[in-house]
Amino acid sequence: MSQNLERELSALFEDHADQLKGQWITEMRESGLLEQMSDVETEARYTALYNTVVSTFRTGEFEDVEKYAKIITEEAVMHDMSVERIIGGILKLRDIYERFIFSKYRDDEEKLYQLLDSYEPIANNILTIVTMAFVEERERVIHEQQRAMMSLSTPVLQIREEILVLPLIGTVDSERAEQILEELLDRIVEVEASVVIIDLTGVPIIDSLVANHMIKTVHAAKMLGADTIITGISPANAQTLAGLGIDISMLITKNNLRAGLWHADKMLGFKVRIEDR
Amino acid sequence: MSEDEEMTKVNIASSADIIAARGKGRELAMKMGFNVVDQTKITTAISELTRNIVTYAGKGEVTIEKAQSETGDKNGIVVVCVDEGPGIKDIGLVLKGGVSTSGSLGLGLSGAKQLMDEFEIKSKPGEGTIITIKKWLRRR
Amino acid sequence: MDIPILKIEDFLVVTIQSELSDDEISKLQEDILLRIKDVGATGLIIDITALDIVDSFMGRTLSNVAATAELLGAKTVVVGIRPAVAVTLVELGIRVKWNVNTALNLERGRKLLKQLIGAEQRGGVS
Ligand SMILES: Nc1ncnc2c1ncn2[C@@H]1O[C@H](COP(=O)(O)OP(=O)(O)O)[C@@H](O)[C@H]1O
Ligand SMILES: [Mg+2]
Numbered sequence: 001m002s003q004n005l006e007r008e009l010s011a012l013f014e015d016h017a018d019q020l021k022g023q024w025i026t027e028m029r030e031s032g033l034l035e036q037m038s039d040v041e042t043e044a045r046y047t048a049l050y051n052t053v054v055s056t057f058r059t060g061e062f063e064d065v066e067k068y069a070k071i072i073t074e075e076a077v078m079h080d081m082s083v084e085r086i087i088g089g090i091l092k093l094r095d096i097y098e099r100f101i102f103s104k105y106r107d108d109e110e111k112l113y114q115l116l117d118s119y120e121p122i123a124n125n126i127l128t129i130v131t132m133a134f135v136e137e138r139e140r141v142i143h144e145q146q147r148a149m150m151s152l153s154t155p156v157l158q159i160r161e162e163i164l165v166l167p168l169i170g171t172v173d174s175e176r177a178e179q180i181l182e183e184l185l186d187r188i189v190e191v192e193a194s195v196v197i198i199d200l201t202g203v204p205i206i207d208s209l210v211a212n213h214m215i216k217t218v219h220a221a222k223m224l225g226a227d228t229i230i231t232g233i234s235p236a237n238a239q240t241l242a243g244l245g246i247d248i249s250m251l252i253t254k255n256n257l258r259a260g261l262w263h264a265d266k267m268l269g270f271k272v273r274i275e276d277r
Numbered sequence: 278m279s280e281d282e283e284m285t286k287v288n289i290a291s292s293a294d295i296i297a298a299r300g301k302g303r304e305l306a307m308k309m310g311f312n313v314v315d316q317t318k319i320t321t322a323i324s325e326l327t328r329n330i331v332t333y334a335g336k337g338e339v340t341i342e343k344a345q346s347e348t349g350d351k352n353g354i355v356v357v358c359v360d361e362g363p364g365i366k367d368i369g370l371v372l373k374g375g376v377s378t379s380g381s382l383g384l385g386l387s388g389a390k391q392l393m394d395e396f397e398i399k400s401k402p403g404e405g406t407i408i409t410i411k412k413w414l415r416r417r
Numbered sequence: 418m419d420i421p422i423l424k425i426e427d428f429l430v431v432t433i434q435s436e437l438s439d440d441e442i443s444k445l446q447e448d449i450l451l452r453i454k455d456v457g458a459t460g461l462i463i464d465i466t467a468l469d470i471v472d473s474f475m476g477r478t479l480s481n482v483a484a485t486a487e488l489l490g491a492k493t494v495v496v497g498i499r500p501a502v503a504v505t506l507v508e509l510g511i512r513v514k515w516n517v518n519t520a521l522n523l524e525r526g527r528k529l530l531k532q533l534i535g536a537e538q539r540g541g542v543s
Contacts, residue, residue: 179415
């Protein structure tokens with residue numbers, strides 16, 4: 001009995017696929033939830049999603065939805081897509097189907113409620129599956145990033161010739177900081193770096209011991225012929241440095257990593273020009 | 278030769294002895310597993326203190342050996358420099374750094390203190406000077 | 418031990434190959450200054466790559482040579498300081514009294530010398 005209703009629903013959605021899908025895309029576009037994609041891509045993507053949903057109603061199996069949810073959420077998380085976009089799309093489709101069932105069976109109340117009764121649990125289940133997939137994927141990515149960050153034996157990055165970047169992370173203790181900074185000096189020699197950027201954006205409050213190691217490293221780097229730019233110093237950290245008797249005006253500081261990189265390029269360019277004379 | 282192979286004593290009377298003492302310090306530090314930076318700091322501190330013996334006391338001796346902290350949780354190296362030279366009048370002043378009676382930089386004592394984890398000095402004018410410095414192995 | 422002092426273009430290059438005793442250091446200091454006068458060098462590079470330790474005495478020697486060379490008309494760049502040596506020199510507190518130009522290696526040292534000499538010439542004109 002219920003099996004029949006579901007099959008009826010799927011047939012209904014299938015028969016009116018063009019109309020309902022078109023409405024879905026239009027509403028997504030109007031509420032600004034549509035990704036930046038070409039029309040063909042949009043059509044293909046929404047058709048695939050639409051067909052998956054329809055087949056779920058037909059078979060009563062959620063495996064396909066789960067698979068599909070995994071794929072789209074992976075993509076969504078990778079592209080930093082918002083929750084509203086992902087969940088919003090499924091919510092919209094649920095409403096469209098519901099309104100459609102209403103309009104179609106407005107005059108046959110008994111049938112209408114039978115259909116809605118079998119429709120709602122399936123629709124909700126789909127929504128739950130997609131939401132969970134999204135949350136789990138995001139958690140997975142965050143964990144992965146954290147693990148990657150911690151397991152990096154040397155977080156010194158060579159971003160281009162002669163420029164090294166060391167992003168210090170807030171949780172480093174003074175011993176680890178000392179070790180990292182010593183590695184930085186080795187790397188300067190190894191890659192013949194001329195400019196080093198130490199980025200403190202990830203250090204909301206700098207430990208005074210860490211700050212001390214950092215300043216010593218700036219001077220040591222200079223002995224190796226490398227200038228250091230410090231980026232992302234918070235006001236609190238500026239105070240800590242000043243408290244250590246460090247004259248911050250002696251240091252090259254920039255607001256953020258981007259400005260630091262820009263300055264590094266300028267310094268390297270400047271040197272080149274002098275040599276040319 | 279001492280029975281304890283990890284203990285080295287070097288008599289200090291000339292600049293060649295300074296180089297010898299440095300070599301012994303480096304050797305033990307390396308054997309104990311100090312990293313290159315710490316080996317260099319230890320060797321440099323030995324160089325500063327033994328040079329002071331040559332410059333200000335004329336002669337003396339240095340012993341270099343393994344050390345353990347009182348609580349037993351840290352291993353490291355201890356260096357003791359002993360001379361019977363003129364001694365230091367104002368220890369507080371020379372430890373601040375930048376003060377020299379020989380017209381040099383005045384960074385030997387203050388520097389050695391910075392480079393090591395522990396620094397202890399006993400000195401009496403007319404009797405001599407004993408300086409003990411220690412550095413602990415890093416935990417990782 | 419005789420330490421070779423090479424002449425490359427207008428520059429003298431001194432490569433210290435092993436730890437030096439105080440006497441050797443004093444002799445080297447003299448030799449360098451004589452050679453600068455002899456050949457009218459405008460630049461001096463001291464390569465200390467081989468040194469695994471530079472104490473305050475050696476540090477002072479280097480800065481004395483640089484200061485004297487300057488009086489004789491030559492700029493000095495010290496190259497090849499090892500990372501561990503650099504950290505140690507900073508911790509010794511040598512920086513405050515040490516105005517020695519440094520560069521990573523010979524090639525960078527030559528570039529820096531050219532910059533320093535060029536900057537001085539431009540400064541002299543204006
Ligand atoms: N072993 C010693 N015996 C006597 N005086 C010493 C000794 N070591 C250091 N001093 C005194 O302490 C001063 C500071 O020593 P140091 O910090 O090594 O600097 P520097 O040797 O460059 O003068 C010396 O100038 C000297 O007067
Ligand atoms: Mg001294």
